[in-house]
Amino acid sequence: MPRPSLREEVVAAALDQFHLRGYNGSGVKDVTDAAGLPKGSFYNYFSSKEEMALETLRRYGIGREFERLQDRTLPPLARLRAHFVFLGQDVVRLGVIRGCMIGNFASEVATQSPALREAVAAGFTGWINKVTEVLREAVQRGELSPERDLELLASSLVHAWEGTLLHAKVTGDMRTVDEFFPGVFDPLTGYSDPVS
């Protein structure tokens, strides 16, 4: 029976490879080589590259710490902004050239794998729903007008974030990431720093 710890090594290597080189740019052998395993052992853990990619997408989502969006110790808009600040620090730490793996997969797999496309679409929907929830709290707290279309605002923020990271991949410059806050987040939400 395959050792669970080795499956974890395969998943970690796959996450690293897919995030760096994309779905089509990473082969099963690249992953097993990176995990220090023979290629043939791959099928002890996954039935296909596609199944492995589905697992890495799930892990990538966990690593983005969406639970921060429910941290009620911060007021809603400040908490939402901190979520994007965290994602920005995270991508700078991992290398802006890697971008967002959800966005990278959206770009590559839409025309190729219905299962991956569906997983990426669900990733977008889940994220937009979580952002919408925080915006709903912001309305309740009087931080946003009740007239606002919250789902539209949430998807607009997510779209702008994804496009920002796409551009940052080719500039390789964290300043491209930083543009999101004064360029999109603050004007669309009306957020302003609390006077300290």
Add this chain to the structure above:
Amino acid sequence: MPRPSLREEVVAAALDQFHLRGYNGSGVKDVTDAAGLPKGSFYNYFSSKEEMALETLRRYGIGREFERLQDRTLPPLARLRAHFVFLGQDVVRLGVIRGCMIGNFASEVATQSPALREAVAAGFTGWINKVTEVLREAVQRGELSPERDLELLASSLVHAWEGTLLHAKVTGDMRTVDEFFPGVFDPLTGYSDPVS
């Protein structure tokens, strides 16, 4: 000597393949098959897949009709909005699942080909500069406050557009594309439809 008309067929096939399947998802043989040519003939026209991709990026840019941004028969903000409306109709016509080829390449090639990465980065910069020019006219015409950071506004619009198309690739829904206008363009520029 190779016939120029056949080179055009290779370029058209490459543009179609790269836009649909991405850089890593399209092989030289896919392109020559689609052009109805033997694989070996490819090297009569291009020295490498990378060189062919650079040419398709150039052609893709031409097809987006950026000269519309200089059409002075429309006031600046209406003209800029019409530019994005045109790009939206264009992607719906070609299939939202294809997305924007510049964005797709940004996602895929940043970590792989310095030449392609540079071409994609130049594509972003050129586009943002053209948008900034129109915004400058908008300030001169009193459509925008002279206090606005026009380069930041231009890059924010382009980022949001690219992220919108990335999401639309996985929803496959043109309504995702349409969200850009009420969600981003109109609130960021303060555009409102002229009363007719």
